Amino acid sequence: MPTIDHPRLHTATAWRDAARALLAAGTPPEEVLWSFDAPAQTDLFAAPTSRPAPAAGVTVPKSFVALADNVCWHADPERFARLYAFLWRLRESPGLMQDRGDRDLARLREMEKNVRRCAHKMKAFVRFRDLAAPGPRRAFAAWFEPTHHTVEPTAPFFTRRFADMDWAIVTPDVTARFEAGQLCFGPGQDRPDLPEDGAEALWTTYFRNIFNPARVKVSAMTSEMPRKYWKNMPETRAIPELLATAERRAREMAEAAPSLPPLRAGRILERLHADRGSAAMSFDDLRRRAEEENREEQPGYGRIVLGEGPPDARLMVVGEQPGDVEDREGRPFVGPAGQMFDRVAAEAGLDRQAAYVTNAVKRFKFRMRGKRRLHEAPNRGDVDHARWWIAREIELVEPKLILAMGGTAAETLTGQRAGLLKRRGTVEETEFGPVLLTVHPSYLLRLPDPDRRARETELFRQDLEKAATLVA
Numbered sequence: 001m002p003t004i005d006h007p008r009l010h011t012a013t014a015w016r017d018a019a020r021a022l023l024a025a026g027t028p029p030e031e032v033l034w035s036f037d038a039p040a041q042t043d044l045f046a047a048p049t050s051r052p053a054p055a056a057g058v059t060v061p062k063s064f065v066a067l068a069d070n071v072c073w074h075a076d077p078e079r080f081a082r083l084y085a086f087l088w089r090l091r092e093s094p095g096l097m098q099d100r101g102d103r104d105l106a107r108l109r110e111m112e113k114n115v116r117r118c119a120h121k122m123k124a125f126v127r128f129r130d131l132a133a134p135g136p137r138r139a140f141a142a143w144f145e146p147t148h149h150t151v152e153p154t155a156p157f158f159t160r161r162f163a164d165m166d167w168a169i170v171t172p173d174v175t176a177r178f179e180a181g182q183l184c185f186g187p188g189q190d191r192p193d194l195p196e197d198g199a200e201a202l203w204t205t206y207f208r209n210i211f212n213p214a215r216v217k218v219s220a221m222t223s224e225m226p227r228k229y230w231k232n233m234p235e236t237r238a239i240p241e242l243l244a245t246a247e248r249r250a251r252e253m254a255e256a257a258p259s260l261p262p263l264r265a266g267r268i269l270e271r272l273h274a275d276r277g278s279a280a281m282s283f284d285d286l287r288r289r290a291e292e293e294n295r296e297e298q299p300g301y302g303r304i305v306l307g308e309g310p311p312d313a314r315l316m317v318v319g320e321q322p323g324d325v326e327d328r329e330g331r332p333f334v335g336p337a338g339q340m341f342d343r344v345a346a347e348a349g350l351d352r353q354a355a356y357v358t359n360a361v362k363r364f365k366f367r368m369r370g371k372r373r374l375h376e377a378p379n380r381g382d383v384d385h386a387r388w389w390i391a392r393e394i395e396l397v398e399p400k401l402i403l404a405m406g407g408t409a410a411e412t413l414t415g416q417r418a419g420l421l422k423r424r425g426t427v428e429e430t431e432f433g434p435v436l437l438t439v440h441p442s443y444l445l446r447l448p449d450p451d452r453r454a455r456e457t458e459l460f461r462q463d464l465e466k467a468a469t470l471v472a
């Protein structure tokens with residue numbers, strides 16, 4: 001029976017080569033043993049010895065390759081066998097990738113989600129310490145304990161973000177090192193003694209500043225920032241004190257803000273006491289919460305309109321805020337801008353039904369002119385306030401790619417609104433995952449010159465086509 005050993009590095013490529021060769025040889029899943037953490041393996045970083053030669057001429061759907069590329073980094077020892085068993089079935093039933101009721105596929109999708117969530121946590125929670133090394137480049141190191149094998153797939157993110165310094169991310173499994181612009185990997189290590197540095201104070205100050213006592217939700221906070229990561233994050237040392245004083249500070253804030261309508265001030269305290277349970281939010285929780293908030297009218301604002309689309313969509317499309325029609329229908333992108341989007345998306349081969357379509361800001365903001373409600377652009381406060389909602393939607397859907405349409409979506413997801421026309425068509429790595437930027441369809445509708453509108457619409461079509469291709 002062939003035994004396929006996997007190297008700890010380039011695991012996904014190694015699995016793919018082995019699976020193709022086995023498939024080409026007609027080897028059924030029950031005749032293969034897959035190993036990764038085999039105790040007998042002495043050099044986990046060596047090239048594997050018992051690997052069949054990669055086979056040419058075996059084709060598999062791109063969507064499966066993308067799935068396997070993620071699942072291979074899962075910690076489940078069964079992952080390679082599960083993938084190969086599914087691939088074996090896929091040969092006979094190419095439509096299986098679309099079968100939402102298939103339990104094997106559902107399990108693999110779940111594993112893919114776990115890996116992506118773990119990679120996201122790693123990007124958000126790695127904290128580098130300054131090693132104060134002599135030399136032209138500053139040197140940093142961080143200790144991290146990922147749940148899955150996400151060091152290798154997330155390392156390129158760190159090389160881009162911290163290109164001008166040397167750094168190491170040490171984990172029990174693998175160590176990633178970036179020195180003089182070169183990335184390399186070595187075996188895992190025990191937790192090193194890392195110096196405390198000025199960055200600790202900076203992180204703590206930053207955290208104190210963004211910590212809003214009136215909006216504290218302990219369950220949401222621990223779901224976003226699980227306690228197991230706290231020990232490596234200096235800012236979390238401030239949490240007990242911030243929580244202990246949150247109620248008093250929320251009351252002081254409410255009292256110090258006479259311009260807040262009494263209803264809102266009351267709600268702040270109400271929220272502080274509300275028991276939100278300890279589980280992560282589900283779509284139903286989110287809908288319930290929107291319904292709850294929609295019971296209170298807010299002058300100048302419409303109701304909360306949540307996104308719609310498959311809950312496991314690979315693509316999330318994010319606009320600005322609902323318009324008048326969307327507010328009345330309670331659905332995103334169904335008015336003129338939505339129709340424009342639908343038309344260009346169809347031309348670009350982007351299937352709206354397969355995407356989760358939503359907005360950065362959840363309420364239509366307007367001013368009255370006679371009986372008409374005229375669109376008002378959301379301000380910074382509206383955007384900041386709404387980020388909680390979109391973050392929950394992203395957490396639930398875990399899209400492979402987010403298409404941000406317009407300045408408000410760009411600001412919400414990348415933190416920067418400026419320069420959209422230069423940045424459009426590019427993918428930016430963000431705390432929410434990869435975000436492809438483009439203009440808003442309303443921008444096209446507002447362009448008075450027909451030639452310019454045609455040119456801009458073509459560029460918009462190209463951006464949508466790119467989004468469709470990236471998630472295919």
Ligand code: URA
Pocket residue numbers: 319320321322323326331332333334335337338359442
């Ligand atoms: N504009 C948006 O940004 N979103 C909508 O849902 C409708 C118009």
